[in-house]
Amino acid sequence: APSVLWLRRDLRVGDHPALLAAQEAAGATGTVALFVLDPALWAGAGPVRRAWLSASLRALDGDLDGRLVLRLGDPAEVVPAVLAEVGGSSVHVSRETTGYGARRDGRVRAALPDGGAGWVETGTPYAVGPGRVRNGSGDPYKVFTPFSRAWREHGWPAPAPRPSHLDLLELRSDPEAERLLDEASGADDLPELPEPGETAALRRWQSFLEEDLPTYHLDRDRPALEGTSRLSAYLKIGALHPRTLLADLTGETGEGAERYVTELAWREFYADVLHHRPDSAWRDLRTELAALRYEEPEDAVEAWRQGRTGYPMVDAGMRQLLATGWMHNRVRMVTASFLTKDLHVWWPVGARWFLERLVDGDVASNNHGWQWVAGTGTDAAPYFRVLNPVSQGERFDPDGDYVRWWVPELRHLAGSAAHRPWDHPDGYAHGYPRRLVDHAEERREALARHAAARR
Ligand code: FAD
Secondary structure (H helix, E strand, O other), X not given: OOEEEEEOOOOOOOOXXXXXXXXXXXXXXXXXXXXXXXXXXXHHOHHHHHHHHHHHHHHHHHHOOOXXXXXXXXXXXXXXXXXXXXXXXXXXXXXXOOHHHHHHHHHHHHHOHHHHOOEEEOOOOOOOOOOOOOOOOOOOOOOHHHHHHHXXXXXXOOOOOOOOOOOEOOOOOOHXXXXXXXHHHOOOOXXXXXXXXXXXXXXXXXXXXXXXXXXXXXHOOOOOOOOOOOOHHHHHHOOOOHHHHHHHHOOOOOHHHHHHHHHHHHHHHHHHHHHHOHHHHOOOOOOOOOOOOOOOOHHHHHHHHHOOOOOHHHHHHHHHHHHHOOOOHHHHHHHHHHHHHHOOOOHXXXXXXXXXXXXXXXXXXXXXXXXXXHOOOOOOOOOOOOOOHHHHHHHHOOOOHHHHHHOHHHOOOOHHHHHOHHHOOOOOOOOOOOOOOOHHHHHHHHHHHHHHHHO
């Protein structure tokens, strides 16, 4: 009988075990490639991720010979209905382990005939399925380094072969779903998105492998260089699977490759943490700081969002985010530290803004990244680490190129002077805003608040 392949964070054709399983189950009777626009997720995704999803689905449809079926509604109603429409007997997915995803899948499965007997999970969006890496006592890891070691020891399967042919059924798409996707692509005020789709993702990966991998460990912290892979948005949506990347890295021995595997391990670690602690999406993972006093300075938060804090490195990052939907990792840390430690704002306020504007916005990586900076997270990151936005700039953008690129009001300042407009007689000649707060003072304040909260 026909099968349904219900696509979610796996919008690709290659290295797709669930696609192979769906085709194998259906044989010549054919598979429906289905994407369900779930209003519950669509509403909260924000304009940038909606546009990226829309573009990525269009690209996938091209790769599926125009046979991607789009439907709108609660998946617990839509998926069983599509299965009935084609007289199918199995629904194939890549397993979801986020709180919402797992609950939703439970509901869909329960709504299928025979108590969900035809529900088949094959693979996940990760090299090792969240929940699988455990310590000697069978418990999940709470800290990155031992997790990363055990994750490598666990190992991962080889990539699945690309299907030799596609046997996809033609079914009408819901015009309202089509309309919503078109509307999302045409929204005002969108950043320039990356080229969508699996082919573009693979091309980017190949060029990174050839040109940047050998020096990745040296360049990855330098926001003015294009030293990182820029694959996060593709990984988020599953245009590429990390297994594919890890397989290509197997023969590589240099420090660049080693470091790249470690970064992929962070993505896997945060997914594992979220799987075990779904509440950590929006609540402090560790409770030591439950008594910390926060501020809600709406004007200052808005200045932070718009890149007008008066701290060049912070403003460059926030403007890069607005313009491109991406921000360099080092600068994500600097801007997050500024909001939480200099403005004393609770991290979910910042995490929400990032998710609103990031193309790669992902609850596990983003919210745990924020918690790490805020000192409430998984790691032994000391709570007293307060990043200095000026010295971070001077260290990681020593020539000031990153700041001048994103903050045109500072282009007249040569070299690292762009990080200290206050020290230059013409520093504010082109309208750059004055500093919102005094970093040294706010650092002392943050430490005092942390000390009080821990007493
Ligand atoms: P590369 O340096 O080329 O790294 C390769 C891949 O490894 C990335 O694509 C990503 O999948 C993974 N990776 C790298 N660093 C991390 C990390 N620290 N945590 C988890 N995965 C990592 N990453 C997201 O994918 N989505 C987010 O919403 C997100 N929000 C973040 C928020 C904060 C406050 C911080 C500090 C980090 C956040 N990150 C997030 C992690 C990291 O900044 C991005 O993954 C990275 O900048 C993406 O660029 P790249 O693909 O060029 O990275």
